[in-house]
Amino acid sequence: MTALDFPYRDRARESRVNRRRALPLAWGLFLALAFGGAMAAEAGNDCQRRADTPKAELLRLVRHDCGSCHGLTLKGGLGKPLLPKNLAGRDARTLARIILDGIPGTPMPAWRGILTERDALWIARKLKEGLGRASP
Numbered sequence: 001m002t003a004l005d006f007p008y009r010d011r012a013r014e015s016r017v018n019r020r021r022a023l024p025l026a027w028g029l030f031l032a033l034a035f036g037g038a039m040a041a042e043a044g045n046d047c048q049r050r051a052d053t054p055k056a057e058l059l060r061l062v063r064h065d066c067g068s069c070h071g072l073t074l075k076g077g078l079g080k081p082l083l084p085k086n087l088a089g090r091d092a093r094t095l096a097r098i099i100l101d102g103i104p105g106t107p108m109p110a111w112r113g114i115l116t117e118r119d120a121l122w123i124a125r126k127l128k129e130g131l132g133r134a135s136p
């Protein structure tokens, strides 16, 4: 062992110690971020679940978001037409359930978490009545 080895070995030991201290710290940070993020997301969902979306916002969502698949005038596209004559045979509660849960195995997504049950029922009734000018 020469004198030259000492500073090197000391630094090596030091860095091992540092790493041992840094690891739990990194885990703590990771866990805090993961849990913090999950809790924040949960809180966000909760807010959305509790508050109904304003009706004007729902109409905009139907035209734009639903319209992106069902056609801007809801005459159909990737998704089926959603005009009153197409939905006449289905009751609003059934349609609301489809909107909330989506149709598994098809591109129809579930809107639960974005829309409340009341939002979905309101949209279902609105679709059955017709949205007005743009959907005769």
Ligand code: HEC
Residues within 6 Å of the ligand: 061, 062, 065, 066, 067, 068, 069, 070, 078, 079, 080, 082, 086, 095, 098, 099, 103, 106, 107, 108, 109, 111, 123
């Ligand atoms: C990513 C595309 C997409 C979006 C966005 C979308 N849908 Fe659909 N939707 C579909 C498809 C595809 C079907 C047909 C599924 C099947 O039965 O094959 C469907 C089916 C439906 C049905 C059942 C129609 C019937 O006659 O059986 C309803 C009701 C419906 N969608 C409402 C909505 C509403 C309301 C929205 C907006 C909140 C929406 N959809 C957004 C793709 C979409």
